[in-house]
Amino acid sequence: MLENVVEFFKNLPDKHCAKCGEKIEEQSECYSNTCHHCESL
């Protein structure tokens, strides 16, 4: 079962910050399109 979860996340497209284009590692909540650096600005 754990492998299925891993495969699920591996198949997700990389999310990139809408402001700086940095890859967003955190997949927590999809409420933002910006990385934590830009969010705090």
Ligand SMILES: [Zn+2]
């Ligand atoms: Zn950013």
